[in-house]
Amino acid sequence: MRFKRALLAAAAVVAGAAHQAAAQAPSNVPVDRPAVQAGPPRAVTWQQGPARPPSGKRPPNIILIVADDLGFNDLSFNGGGVAGGSVPTPYIDSIGRQGVSFEQAYSGHGTCAPSRAALLTGRYPTRYGFEFTPTPLRFARQVRAHHYGKLNPVYFPEREKDVIPMVEMGVPTDQIMLGELLQKEGYHTMQLGKWHLGEAPKFQPQKRGFSETLGFTGGASMFLPREDPRVVNSIQGFDPIDMQLWSTLQFYVRKDGGEAFQPQRHMTDYLTDEAVAAVAANRNRPFFMYLAYNAPHTPLQATHEDYRALSHIADHRERVYAAMIRQLDRNVGRVLQALQEQGLEENTLVIFTSDNGGAYYIGLEEINRPFRGWKQTFFEGGIRVPMLMKWPAAIRPGKTYHAPVSHFDIFATSVAAAGAAMPRDRPMDGVDLMPFVSARKTGRPHDVLFWRTGPYRVVRAGDWKLQVTERPAKDWLYDLSSDPTERVNLAQARPEKVAELKRLLADHDAQQAPPLWPELGQSPVMLDHSLIEPQRDDDEYVYWGN
Numbered sequence: 001m002r003f004k005r006a007l008l009a010a011a012a013v014v015a016g017a018a019h020q021a022a023a024q025a026p027s028n029v030p031v032d033r034p035a036v037q038a039g040p041p042r043a044v045t046w047q048q049g050p051a052r053p054p055s056g057k058r059p060p061n062i063i064l065i066v067a068d069d070l071g072f073n074d075l076s077f078n079g080g081g082v083a084g085g086s087v088p089t090p091y092i093d094s095i096g097r098q099g100v101s102f103e104q105a106y107s108g109h110g111t112c113a114p115s116r117a118a119l120l121t122g123r124y125p126t127r128y129g130f131e132f133t134p135t136p137l138r139f140a141r142q143v144r145a146h147h148y149g150k151l152n153p154v155y156f157p158e159r160e161k162d163v164i165p166m167v168e169m170g171v172p173t174d175q176i177m178l179g180e181l182l183q184k185e186g187y188h189t190m191q192l193g194k195w196h197l198g199e200a201p202k203f204q205p206q207k208r209g210f211s212e213t214l215g216f217t218g219g220a221s222m223f224l225p226r227e228d229p230r231v232v233n234s235i236q237g238f239d240p241i242d243m244q245l246w247s248t249l250q251f252y253v254r255k256d257g258g259e260a261f262q263p264q265r266h267m268t269d270y271l272t273d274e275a276v277a278a279v280a281a282n283r284n285r286p287f288f289m290y291l292a293y294n295a296p297h298t299p300l301q302a303t304h305e306d307y308r309a310l311s312h313i314a315d316h317r318e319r320v321y322a323a324m325i326r327q328l329d330r331n332v333g334r335v336l337q338a339l340q341e342q343g344l345e346e347n348t349l350v351i352f353t354s355d356n357g358g359a360y361y362i363g364l365e366e367i368n369r370p371f372r373g374w375k376q377t378f379f380e381g382g383i384r385v386p387m388l389m390k391w392p393a394a395i396r397p398g399k400t401y402h403a404p405v406s407h408f409d410i411f412a413t414s415v416a417a418a419g420a421a422m423p424r425d426r427p428m429d430g431v432d433l434m435p436f437v438s439a440r441k442t443g444r445p446h447d448v449l450f451w452r453t454g455p456y457r458v459v460r461a462g463d464w465k466l467q468v469t470e471r472p473a474k475d476w477l478y479d480l481s482s483d484p485t486e487r488v489n490l491a492q493a494r495p496e497k498v499a500e501l502k503r504l505l506a507d508h509d510a511q512q513a514p515p516l517w518p519e520l521g522q523s524p525v526m527l528d529h530s531l532i533e534p535q536r537d538d539d540e541y542v543y544w545g546n
Contacts, residue, residue: 089326162517167200194221232304242298357375416434
């Protein structure tokens with residue numbers, strides 16, 4: 001099996017290096033939804049704001065930029081960067097250098113949809129049952145049919161009877177989203193890019209507080225058609241998820257939930273073109289823009305321009321990925337430039353983050369360094385994310401904030417910046433970070449943080465972090481003050497601390513809602529190497545459920 005996997009990996013790299021656009025992914029993977037009939041590219045018109053700015057003091061514009069599966073080490077901000085730091089990210093870095101960087105920022109979950117739910121509701125997604133990423137039933141079956149080695153996926157067919165249609169897998173409509181709250185405060189609200197919080201009409205962004213939307217409601221999209229002469233592809237033949245994506249994904253967007261059409265160019269460039277146009281259209285009124293790029297999530301697709309610029313990177317897969325990072329950074333720079341050109345930079349709160357850590361299944365070893373683990377784990381590599389924030393009118397440049405913060409703090413911080421009030425009819429988990437950043441408030445925003453997906457449960461209390469897993473049946477205890485990369489498991493040496501933290505987990509679980517749909521299966525994730533590497537007898541691993 002190891003030999004077979006090694007051959008598959010080598011074959012994928014060679015085929016990709018030869019000519020990626022000609023590579024063919026399997027076409028027999030079943031899908032849950034009919035294909036979208038996307039029309040040709042067409043122009044988008046954004047609603048125009050007032051001809052002149054309002055008199056008097058104006059609340060800040062808010063732009064929330066979320067990357068998809070960006071690794072902690074993908075940015076050059078902290079001395080890292082792809083390919084040994086040879087692919088700088090100056091524009092994204094500038095957000096932290098001109099404002100504040102959060103050294104210990106955590107995603108709300110280890111995968112994209114629950115993490116985005118936490119970000120846009122200011123609450124643990126488990127409070128309202130949004131515990132698992134929406135996944136087509138047949139997709140879940142196919143992924144668990146792939147054998148990895150000694151450790152293989154498990155599937156629970158008896159739970160299929162409780163599965164709801166994927167289009168109904170959405171954030172419940174009784175949850176207040178950030179766009180809804182800001183819209184009530186007079187903001188013009190816009191969503192661009194990835195949604196993944198429900199596909200049925202009642203769950204779509206135009207029904208959840210966004211005045212205008214442009215993007216796709218599912219969890220992933222092509223960046224360009226596979227055979228497009230403008231694209232360079234990397235197809236990972238060793239990854240069952242990637243092979244299904246190449247078989248099922250399409251290339252399209254919708255404006256305000258209308259008819260599907262193809263973007264005019266690579267999705268990352270296209271979303272930025274429209275974000276720049278939307279900034280110009282709204283220069284004279286307060287606006288909130290949720291700009292959710294799908295880069296660098298698979299499928300790995302770069303422009304020829306960015307690929308050619310990185311000829312020093314020998315590995316084809318790494319070069320395509322690095323080109324996507326380069327492109328993402330350039331486009332964030334275009335958004336920042338648009339704010340300058342419209343005279344909006346001083347009074348705009350810009351926040352940049354990633355939905356979770358980098359994925360193990362793309363086969364790149366360095367993307368989450370120095371942390372262990374990946375997306376689909378609650379080790380630091382899966383949930384420690386870049387989080388940068390600037391607001392020249394309110395934040396002094398060049399500050400680093402060291403205490404733990406979470407994605408759901410973005411909700412509370414944005415609400416406070418807008419001069420609005422937090423919802424009072426439900427427990428809210430987010431905290432306004434501005435008083436802490438300005439040192440008007442001391443202490444930590446959070447003494448305790450939690451994560452959960454099925455039987456895999458995690459708590460960070462102070463600097464102690466406990467992970468409890470079912471597969472393997474194991475407790476993992478770390479003192480992050482002295483062991484931030486989770487190398488020394490203290491569970492056996494400190495049983496009293498394990499017991500104390502398990503009590504916190506039990507209390508937290510008692511306050512959460514049952515999942516809205518069941519966990520259909522679990523897959524092994526090696527903690528210290530990517531999927532392309534063969535399993536080893538001494539591997540540490542967790543099983544991730546969805």
